[in-house]
Each structure stands twice: as structure tokens, then as C-alpha cells.
Amino acid sequence: PIDACAVCDVLCLPFWTDGRLNCSCAAFLSMFSRLARPQNLGALTGALRNFSTTSASNNKVAVLGASGGIGQPMSLLLKHNPIITQLALYDIAHTPGVACDLSHIETASNVTGYLGDAELGACLDGCDIVVCPAGVPRKPGMTRDDLFNTNASIVRDLVKACTQHCPTAFLLIITNPVNSTVPIASEVCKAAGTYDPTRVIGVTTLDVVRANTFVAGLKGLNPAEVNVPVVGGHAGKTIIPLISQATPSVEFDAETLDKLTKRIQDAGTEVVNAKAGAGSATLSMAYAGVRFTNSLLSALNGKEGVVECGFVKSSETECPYFSTPLLLGKNGVEKNLGLGKLSEYETGLVQEAMDELKGSIAKGEKFANQ
Helix, strand or coil, X not given: CCEECCCCCCEECCCEECCEECCCCXXXXXXXXXXXXXXXXXXXXXXXHHHCCCCCCCCEEEEECCCCCCHHHHHHHHHCCCCCCEEEEEECCCHHHHHHHHHCCCCCCEEXXXXXXXXXXXXXXXXXXXXXXXXXXXXXXXXXXXXXXXXXXXXXXXXXXXXXXXXXXXXXXXXXXXXXXXHHHHHHHHHHCCCCXXXXXXXXXXXXXXXXXXXXXXXXXXXXXXXXXXXXXXXXXXXXXXXXXXXXXCCCCHHHHHHHHHHHHCHHHHHHHHCCCCCCCCHHHHHHHHHHHHHHHHHHCCCCCEEEEEEEECCCCCCCEEEEEEEEECCEEEEECCCCCXXXXXXXXHHXXXXXXXXXXXXXXXXXXX
């Protein structure tokens, strides 16, 4: 008999038949073979309910920079989302091979690779969400701002193509420096007459993921059950973890809190140095980028109460862009949830971040308008 799946709420075949998974979630759950047993099903239910949809849904997602260190693992993870029907992969090299490889995975989404400027338009046509990790990575001794000259041009040109081929798509900007590339994307959209501030979002989720992990490590908690809002920007001291608003509530002495905050702020450099010139944070960034993308997809498909932090056009502070918790819904950013109540320490961090953040924003706007 046809029944609602215990995980995704979609009408499908009974979840367990002859000892095996037998519904639209089966391939996605196969990633989690250790957990995919009846007695452990509850551990997956909450997370996978985010993918509730109907068989009539059509969700096209493009990854720009899909052959890179972030793009490949991101594309792999997105291939496992059962509500993505079309996964379009674009880069200046290797995308036909990456797409062919991923297309062999036993999930329903159709994967297509697009190569170079001549095929960019076809990649973007009809997209609902465009995720942009394209660009060069950091190397030891480099700041995110050192990437500006190269990555600013990449984001400008890719977003310009988006305004022509998918003007209503959600643009999820991962390319660093996010504090500048999001303003660049916004200005390009304004010039094209397609700007919607609820649809241009800088993905700062990795800062949240790191804060959750580091807090959990210090307190002996399960990271999956910790939530630390991270506000501000996505570079150095503009990254402001709101430990006072953590769930569950946690407390640290002043010295530990300061060390924890600085580790969260400098975590990207920690990875760059550990890789010793071989790259930056690619795997964790891919995970975080997919987390935000999946959250947005679930909200667009009717899931209520979806909240993620993101760097957006904002009036919450004196900065024209600022990362805060965002309530996502069928129209994208439904509500900016703001900063909430800050501790004295966190208020100081916000003030310290202002000059640098405003400078990075202005630099991006100036570049886009020159």
C-alpha cells in the first residue's frame, strides 16, 4: 500500500520492504549505512524532513566552479538531495568528467556538465538556485582580501550571466572575500535591473559550523545538537560568534571565551596553515555550503521555521551588509531576525568589526561600479 514516508513525508512505497529501504529517500539514506537500520531511523528523521517535497517539484541548482576543491565535494553532496531534479555543473575545465562521474550515483537528479563561457548560459537557464564557490583559494600568508583582484572579476562576470539567464534565481555567494563579493553581486544585479536583496546571500555557514564544533568540543557536547549564531562578516575579526545565545546555553570564563572567539575567527587560517600550501578549507566549506543550500531548498518547498545565518543587505547595524540569523521561506529571506541581545563582550566585538567590514563592502561596491 502507498503510505507517507516516515522520513520525508512524501507519499511513497512502504519504507522497509524485504529488509531494504524502498522509497524516494533510499539512495540519500544509503550514504548513512551505519545509521540506516530500523532501530536507528529516528536519528535521521529530523534532518531529512527538511527535504519534504512533492513529486511535481522541479528544482534546478547550478554550481559555478564545480571542478574546484569546494565545487567537487559540494556537487557530490548535492547529488544526494532527493528534491534536486537538475544539477548543473559549470567550470572552465574538467566539468564534463566531474558530471559524468557524479551521474553514475544512484540518485534521481540529472547531472550535466558545462564548460567555458560558451556553455555558461545553458548551465544557468531555468535555475532556481545558483551556488558560487568559483575562484582561487587562499595560500599561507594570504588574507581573504588578498584574493580580491582575481575573485572580484570572477564573481562580477558570473553574476552578470545570472542576470541574463536566471534573473530570479537565488544567488548563494561563497567566493571569498565574501564581505566584498556579495556587494559586487548586488551591484551587478542593480545595474541589470534584477536586484532582489532577499535573493543575494553570502554563505557564512562555515563560521556557524566551526563555532558549533569548537563549543561542543570544549563542553563535551554532541556538535549536531549545538547551535551558535555567528554574525557580522566572513573574515577575521568581522566574524562574531554569539556564544551568549548558544543552544544549549553554555558559559566560559573570560580567558577561555576570548581564546574560543579568536579560534573561530582564525579557523580558516588554521586550515590553510595545516594544508601547508595545498589549499584552504574545501571539504568543510563544501559541507557548510550544502547545508545552507539544502536549508533554502527545504524552505522554498514549504518547510517552516528554517533559520540559517547569512550575509545580506541589512539595516540591523550601520553596515549596509551584515550577517545575522535569517528566517527562510517560500520567498527566500522572509525575515531578518537581527542580533538579539548581546553580551558586553559581544557588543565590543561588533564595534571592533565595523570599520573593516564597511571598508570591505565599499571596496566591492567601488569595483562593481567602476
